[in-house]
Amino acid sequence: MRVDGRCHCGRVTFEADIDPLAVSICHCSDCQTLTGSPFRVTVICSGSQIRTTGQAPKIYAKTGDNGRVRYQHFCGDCGSPLFTSGEGEHTDDWGIRWGAIRQRAALTPSRQIWCGSATSWINDIKGLPGRLMD
Numbered sequence: 001m002r003v004d005g006r007c008h009c010g011r012v013t014f015e016a017d018i019d020p021l022a023v024s025i026c027h028c029s030d031c032q033t034l035t036g037s038p039f040r041v042t043v044i045c046s047g048s049q050i051r052t053t054g055q056a057p058k059i060y061a062k063t064g065d066n067g068r069v070r071y072q073h074f075c076g077d078c079g080s081p082l083f084t085s086g087e088g089e090h091t092d093d094w095g096i097r098w099g100a101i102r103q104r105a106a107l108t109p110s111r112q113i114w115c116g117s118a119t120s121w122i123n124d125i126k127g128l129p130g131r132l133m134d
Contacts, residue, residue, distance in 0.1 A: 005100040006054070007075035012082060013054035016096055018045050023098065023107045027122075028065050028114035034072070034081060038119045041098035041109055047085060050094060057082050065114070
């Protein structure tokens with residue numbers, strides 16, 4: 001599936017060819033901290049499947065809970081998270097952040113990881129009252 005996306009301010013843009021079944025939810029504490037949310041949704045792919053079409057993202061290295069270094073790619077202007085990539089034998093192990101993809105409504109997660117870090121209430125939100133906003 002061909003997708004495209006951008007950061008919140010639109011300076012960093014990209015296109016990618018992805019497998020729509022390779023979508024995962026991560027509950028690790030790093031993803032919780034980086035998103036300010038209980039989990040992060042990522043489309044797993046190869047770096048060769050992604051083409052940046054706008055300004056280049058900024059990158060910083062973070063050692064994850066599993067001890068591996070992951071590079072966080074984000075917009076240097078608005079701070080939007082865009083990609084993650086690895087090093088060493090995981091150099092071509094990339095992920096596109098679901099929120100940056102324009103076609104995200106068509107991408108449903110097929111697995112969850114780091115479930116031991118999941119919040120205790122994550123499965124109980126369906127019954128919460130809600131409303132559509134204008």
